[in-house]
Amino acid sequence: MSHLLHFAEHTLQEVALLIMAIVYTTRLIWLMRFKAGKERQANTGKGDTSSRKGIIYSWANIAMPWAMESSRKKFFLYSQFVIFHLGVVAAIGLSFIIPYAPQLLGSQVLVAVLQVIIGAACLIGAYRIIRRIASNYMRAISSPDDYFSLVLLTVWFFFAFWSVPNNTSGGETILLIYFFMTAFFLIYVPFSKISHYLYYPFTRYYLGKTLGKRGVYPVRRYSEEARS
Amino acid sequence: MNSTRSHKAQKVLERMGKKLNRQIVGSFAACVHCGMCTDSCHYVLANPGDPTYAPAYKADKIRKLFKRHFDWTGRVIPWWVNAKSVYTDEELEELKDTVFGKCTNCRRCSINCPMGVDFATFNRMARGLLVSVGIMPEGVAVVSKDQWEIGNQMGVLKEDYIDTLEWLSEELVDEFGDPRAAIPIDKKNADIVYSINPREVKYDPRTISDAAKIFYLAGANWTMPSEGWDMTNFGLFSGDDDLGGAVARRLYEKVEELGGKKLVISECGHGYRSTRCEGQNWAQYDLNFEMESSVTTMLRYIHEGRIKVDKSSNTDPVTFHDSCNNARSCGLTEEPRELLNLVAEEFREMYPNRAENFCCTGGGGAMSMSEYTPRRLKSAKIKADQLAATGAKYVVTSCHNCVDGLSDLIKHYKLGMKVTQLVNLVAEALVVPEKETAVPVEEIPAAAAGPLDGYKILVVDDEPDFVSFASAILEDHGASVVNAFNGNEALEVARRESPDLITLDITMPGKDGKQVFESMRKDPQLKAIPVCIITGQPELRKLIYDRSVPPPNGYIDKPISEESLMRNVRKILEIKQKATK
Numbered sequence: 044m045s046h047l048l049h050f051a052e053h054t055l056q057e058v059a060l061l062i063m064a065i066v067y068t069t070r071l072i073w074l075m076r077f078k079a080g081k082e083r084q085a086n087t088g089k090g091d092t093s094s095r096k097g098i099i100y101s102w103a104n105i106a107m108p109w110a111m112e113s114s115r116k117k118f119f120l121y122s123q124f125v126i127f128h129l130g131v132v133a134a135i136g137l138s139f140i141i142p143y144a145p146q147l148l149g150s151q152v153l154v155a156v157l158q159v160i161i162g163a164a165c166l167i168g169a170y171r172i173i174r175r176i177a178s179n180y181m182r183a184i185s186s187p188d189d190y191f192s193l194v195l196l197t198v199w200f201f202f203a204f205w206s207v208p209n210n211t212s213g214g215e216t217i218l219l220i221y222f223f224m225t226a227f228f229l230i231y232v233p234f235s236k237i238s239h240y241l242y243y244p245f246t247r248y249y250l251g252k253t254l255g256k257r258g259v260y261p262v263r264r265y266s267e268e269a270r271s
Numbered sequence: 272m273n274s275t276r277s278h279k280a281q282k283v284l285e286r287m288g289k290k291l292n293r294q295i296v297g298s299f300a301a302c303v304h305c306g307m308c309t310d311s312c313h314y315v316l317a318n319p320g321d322p323t324y325a326p327a328y329k330a331d332k333i334r335k336l337f338k339r340h341f342d343w344t345g346r347v348i349p350w351w352v353n354a355k356s357v358y359t360d361e362e363l364e365e366l367k368d369t370v371f372g373k374c375t376n377c378r379r380c381s382i383n384c385p386m387g388v389d390f391a392t393f394n395r396m397a398r399g400l401l402v403s404v405g406i407m408p409e410g411v412a413v414v415s416k417d418q419w420e421i422g423n424q425m426g427v428l429k430e431d432y433i434d435t436l437e438w439l440s441e442e443l444v445d446e447f448g449d450p451r452a453a454i455p456i457d458k459k460n461a462d463i464v465y466s467i468n469p470r471e472v473k474y475d476p477r478t479i480s481d482a483a484k485i486f487y488l489a490g491a492n493w494t495m496p497s498e499g500w501d502m503t504n505f506g507l508f509s510g511d512d513d514l515g516g517a518v519a520r521r522l523y524e525k526v527e528e529l530g531g532k533k534l535v536i537s538e539c540g541h542g543y544r545s546t547r548c549e550g551q552n553w554a555q556y557d558l559n560f561e562m563e564s565s566v567t568t569m570l571r572y573i574h575e576g577r578i579k580v581d582k583s584s585n586t587d588p589v590t591f592h593d594s595c596n597n598a599r600s601c602g603l604t605e606e607p608r609e610l611l612n613l614v615a616e617e618f619r620e621m622y623p624n625r626a627e628n629f630c631c632t633g634g635g636g637a638m639s640m641s642e643y644t645p646r647r648l649k650s651a652k653i654k655a656d657q658l659a660a661t662g663a664k665y666v667v668t669s670c671h672n673c674v675d676g677l678s679d680l681i682k683h684y685k686l687g688m689k690v691t692q693l694v695n696l697v698a699e700a701l702v703v704p705e706k707e708t709a710v711p712v713e714e715i716p717a718a719a720a721g722p723l724d725g726y727k728i729l730v731v732d733d734e735p736d737f738v739s740f741a742s743a744i745l746e747d748h749g750a751s752v753v754n755a756f757n758g759n760e761a762l763e764v765a766r767r768e769s770p771d772l773i774t775l776d777i778t779m780p781g782k783d784g785k786q787v788f789e790s791m792r793k794d795p796q797l798k799a800i801p802v803c804i805i806t807g808q809p810e811l812r813k814l815i816y817d818r819s820v821p822p823p824n825g826y827i828d829k830p831i832s833e834e835s836l837m838r839n840v841r842k843i844l845e846i847k848q849k850a851t852k
Contacts, residue, residue: 073343074300077293083551085561088602105385112627113307113383120307124385183322184304184331186353188344234344236352239386242301247387249294254382257548258602262382262626 048215051222052142059226066233067241074245088258097255101247110262123167130164131196133157134203138225141209141218148209161204168197192235199224279404280357284340286403290396291341298388299337302327308390311383313629314373317650324373326380330390332369333397363406370397371408372643375635376508377595382626399510407509409780410639410733414505418518423501425469426807431830435472436495439480443487447703452487454479457529458494463568464531465495466502466522466546468539468671473830474740475671481698482537485569488701489577493535499525502536503671504545507596508636512553519550526560534562538692540594540670541634544601564603566669569697570610580700585615589696590663592621592677593628594670607669610693614700619661629654631668633676633735641733641756641780651680658686665689667696675736682742723750726844727768730754731761731787732776732805737829741774741805744833745840758782762790765797772843775823777806792820801843805831 086093100110108114114121137157140147148154172193175181202221211218232238254260276284304327309315314324322328331353338345338354345354357363378391401407402415417426433456440453455461465486471478486493499521506515526534536543547562572578591611597603604625611618621628632651637643658666658681666677666688677690728750730741735756742752753768755761758781765773773791777784784804791797803825825839 074293074296077291077296079293081552082548083555083557084548087548089605092602101387104387111383111385112623113311114385116310117307124305178306179320180309180322180325180328181304181306184306184325184327186304186351188352189304191351236303239301239303242297243386245293246297246301246389249297250381250387250389253294253389254602257600259382259599259626263604264627265620265624 044211045215048211048219048222051219051226055222055226056138056142056229059229063229063233067238070233070238070241074242079249082253082256086256086258090258092255092258092261094252094256097253097260098248098251100255100261101251102244104247104251123171126160126163127167127171130161130167130200133160133164134200135225137161137203137207138222141206145209148207154207157207158204161200161207165197165200165204168193168200172197186236188235192237195224195228195231196237199228276356276358277360277363279360279363279406282404283357283363283400284336286400287336287396288341290400291337294389295393295396296337296341298390298393299334300342301386302330302334302384302388303386305385308380308384308388311380312374313377313379313632313653314646314650317652323369326374326390329369329374329394330388332366333393360406363401363404366397367401367406367408370394370401371411371636371640372646375595375630375632375637377630377634378599379595379627379630382599395507395510397510398508399512402509402511408640408642410641411505411509411636414636414639415509415511415514418501418503418505419514422498422521423469424503424505425473427469427472427830429498432469432472432500433497435476435830436479439476439483443480443483446484447487449487452483454483455494457497458492460530460532461492461494462532463491463493463535464526464529464533465493465535465537465565466500466542467495467537468503468542469501470503470671470675470736471537474736475674476832478537478692478694481694482565484698484701485572485578485694488703489572491572491577494529494531496525496529502534502542502546503539504542504550505636506553507541507545507549508639515545515549516553516555519546520554520556522546523550523554523556523558532560534560535565535568536562537565538669538671538694540596541672543603543669544596548601564597564606564669566603566606566610566693569693570606570613573610573613578697579702579704580614580697581702582614582616582700584700585696586617587615587664588617588619588662589615589665589667589691590619590621590658590661591624592631592658592666592668592673593625594668594673595628595630595634597669598628599626603669607667607693610697611667614693614696615667619663621657621661623657629657631670631673631676632680633672638672638675638679638735641735644735644756647676648680648683651676651683655680655684655686658688659684663688665691667691667693669693675739678739678743679735682739723748723840723844725749726772727751727753727770728840729761729765729768729770729773731756731758731773731779731784733757733779734776737776741831741836744836748837758784758787761787762794762797765791765800766794769796770800772840773800773802774805774840775802777804778808788823789820801825803827803839803843805829805836 104110108121175185202217205217206221251260308326312326318324335353335355338352339349339356345352374394376391376395381389381391414424418424436454443452444450504515504518536546543564632647632654637647674690681688728745730738730752732738733756738754745752753764755764757779775784801824804823805827807829824843827835827839
């Protein structure tokens with residue numbers, strides 16, 4: 044292993060993670076400086092729900108594709124979402140496995156699983172780029188950051204896919220690109236829309252708290268399909 | 272701040288900083304532009320291919336300001352995240368068109384957002400910011416002014432309100448032959464203080480008398496306040512928390528002054544939400560009494576056996592429309608269905624329903640914004656399809672806004688359905704105990720006598736609910752009715768349709784009734800058409816009669832009743848009313 048690759052796998056990643064952690068902390072402090080709205084009124088609804096129930100339902104919402112019409116009716120989009128985010132987890136995990144537990148990649152099963160997930164995420168990323176460009180609805184709501192973040196992740200998936208075997212016999216270029224991209228990704232994330240997962244617990248917490256208190260969450264649904 | 276920024280733009284940005292709370296900031300920051308919300312909006316579905324109606328697109332019109340002024344990436348590299356400031360009043364007008372004219376704050380996109388972005392909440396905030404600098408649809412300004420100054424959003428004067436309650440009381444006493452059937456006003460220490468929507472006084476007093484019958488037969492210790500009786504709150508629609516707080520406080524304080532134990536809110540989605548769920552927060556007010564929807568009260572009376580109902584009184588198939596404010600913001604979805612099943616023989620569910628139901632398209636104050644009427648009615652196609660699919664004859668809803676919105680779209684799409692409320696069906700289904708039954712009074716002849724078959728009448732008014740109300744009466748009597756919502760449209764429709772009579776409001780946006788009247792009298796094609804002025808501002812009568820043109824053929828002050836409208840119309844059309852009594 045070259046000094047450069049060692050640097051990319053260790054020092055560079057650690058510095059990038061440290062920067063990300065500092066920026067994230069700053070970001071959270073910034074968010075928490077805004078006062079949270081308070082609800083004085085007594086609960087509404089049938090009485091079988093509460094703020095607490097609403098919060099749990101709201102957090103779990105994303106894992107219940109049947110819970111929202113948008114994910115229920117667009118199951119293909121929802122499936123893409125799941126695979127894409129599994130790809131992110133796998134590719135991030137890979138950046139820890141290679142430097143700190145490379146022996147795990149001796150398992151061909153793990154290599155295959157990671158490559159399938161990351162490869163699928165990469166294809167979905169490409170599809171999402173096309174969708175964002177081709178759909179006038181998506182174009183209308185897209186900023187340069189939206190395009191760049193998507194392209195960044197898709198290209199990163201591509202190099203992560205080829206880096207999974209952690210094989211340098213053909214050269215270190217792929218691994219070097221993957222680790223430099225990972226570092227860039229970690230530093231860029233807090234400044235981009237990719238930081239949405241930082242806000243996710245908060246937005247869903249407050250929506251769940253409000254709608255739980257008001258008896259809306261968990262949503263009662265009596266669909267036409269259920270009737271028939 | 273930029274020195275070239277207009278005063279209003281400057282104020283909007285300054286006030287935005289004060290309005291931000293953690294929920295709103297989270298919603299601003301968390302959107303990933305995934306597009307999952309797009310198809311949840313009825314405006315999008317009714318306008319395929321037009322991305323300007325997409326919730327995320329509309330949200331970005333507000334979000335860009337937040338990003339430019341409050342979010343670090345947007346401050347440093349604004350173009351990268353589409354962050355933009357606002358500089359001119361024209362840009363604020365464009366924002367007004369989005370936040371008032373392209374969204375009813377129905378919250379359907381909020382519950383369909385994977386990230387939990389509550390667009391409706393910050394859209395309301397944006398409305399409030401614009402209102403604070405005087406940028407709003409004219410209807411919003413008028414209604415807000417009435418609610419600030421007169422104390423209710425339809426400008427109903429105290430004497431008219433009391434008069435209405437008194438004649439309703441007289442009718443109830445006659446009907447039951449019992450003085451206890453009268454509506455108690457300002458009774459101290461009652462178990463229930465009943466609050467209503469001013470629309471009930473002005474256009475739908477039957478809902479008040481139906482509720483009074485139910486309270487009477489249930490033996491309730493109840494009252495209606497002489498002041499502070501309006502449970503609606505235009506602050507919800509205008510985004511003006513100060514108005515919201517003041518209106519809510521007025522009602523809460525009145526209940527406390529009367530020593531009421533429970534505030535019962537008549538069937539109104541936004542009224543229920545404002546009074547029950549939001550008012551305390553806007554007013555920063557903690558209560559020492561309970562509040563509930565009249566739907567809950569009626570259901571409890573049946574469960575407790577205090578009133579008896581017979582569902583065979585309501586045999587036509589009915590469906591139920593969930594008001595957005597009731598269902599998506601207050602969780603009031605099961606009680607109305609339970610009640611409906613008790614008082615109607617055939618209830619047909621509408622799909623989607625409950626929190627997933629589509630907006631009536633008249634919500635968010637849309638009925639008061641006549642400039643957006645064509646847009647509203649186009650978007651109502653989604654609701655119309657939903658209604659038609661049920662095959663029901665009646666659509667029941669627990670919201671006065673929805674009554675107007677649905678009535679309007681039913682007429683526009685010629686669905687042939689009727690809209691009613693639960694209180695009407697419950698009253699219809701009431702089983703009156705023998706001992707409570709008075710000797711039936713002599714039946715009062717319907718004001719309907721005297722058909723208007725073959726007559727075409729143009730109803731001109733910028734208030735869609737008034738237009739619906741007057742049109743329904745005239746159509747019930749056989750007239751063919753055409754509508755116009757502003758002065759220019761009135762002249763256009765009058766020339767095209769050559770009606771036999773025109774009812775004309777005076778105060779309207781654009782060309783007002785006075786100018787329209789004068790134009791009609793000077794127009795060779797229109798001058799012979801009789802005109803009946805109908806206005807809520809009798810003081811403007813002089814302005815009409817002072818003109819150098821022949822005077823109008825009739826003049827009615829609002830609020831109008833079916834009888835007064837028909838009496839005047841018949842008189843003008845020289846229909847001889849057969850004496851029926």
